[in-house]
Amino acid sequence: MLKVTPRTADRALLAHYKDIGGASPLYLPLDMSAPPSAHYLTSRATYYRYVILNGRRYTTAPHNSETRASNASLVKAQLNDKSLYGEITSIFEHLQPGYPPFLFAEIRWFKTLQDCPLETDVYAVILFEKIVCHLARGILPRTDPPQWITITLDKMRTE
Numbered sequence: 125m126l127k128v129t130p131r132t133a134d135r136a137l138l139a140h141y142k143d144i145g146g147a148s149p150l151y152l153p154l155d156m157s158a159p160p161s162a163h164y165l166t167s168r169a170t171y172y173r174y175v176i177l178n179g180r181r182y183t184t185a186p187h188n189s190e191t192r193a194s195n196a197s198l199v200k201a202q203l204n205d206k207s208l209y210g211e212i213t214s215i216f217e218h219l220q221p222g223y224p225p226f227l228f229a230e231i232r233w234f235k236t237l238q239d240c241p242l243e244t245d246v247y248a249v250i251l252f253e254k255i256v257c258h259l260a261r262g263i264l265p266r267t268d269p270p271q272w273i274t275i276t277l278d279k280m281r282t283e
Contacts, residue, residue, distance in 0.1 A: 136249035198259035227252040
């Protein structure tokens with residue numbers, strides 16, 4: 125179940141292809157301002173339940189709200205020199221003619237209390253290479269009420 129709206133995903137993909145450059149700019153299929161010879165963003169993508177990169181397995185979060193998420197779907201990402209934390213909701217490889225395939229992740233960002241409300245959408249589509257590491261979480265049982273704790277695993281070795 126993809127939670128991100130097509131407009132959000134399309135904007136993220138267009139921004140990525142604009143950043144890397146290309147022979148000609150891409151347009152959304154229904155963009156009325158596109159010239160007659162325009163190249164359009166395709167909707168071709170392959171979705172994955174998990175990927176293994178650099179010896180680490182990343183999975184998508186369960187779609188059933190009663191199922192507890194795996195720590196393999198909890199990640200830290202680095203965007204514009206800022207660390208963000210969230211949960212992978214989908215993993216897909218986008219296939220755009222004239223470009224190599226790119227792996228993307230749809231992330232549902234965590235928000236800390238002092239950052240509420242979020243300035244941007246809770247969901248985002250990012251290049252998978254922006255993911256730095258997994259997160260681990262647990263419960264502090266000696267607090268009243270018990271509290272969640274989440275830590276990064278970016279200092280963990282993969283060898």
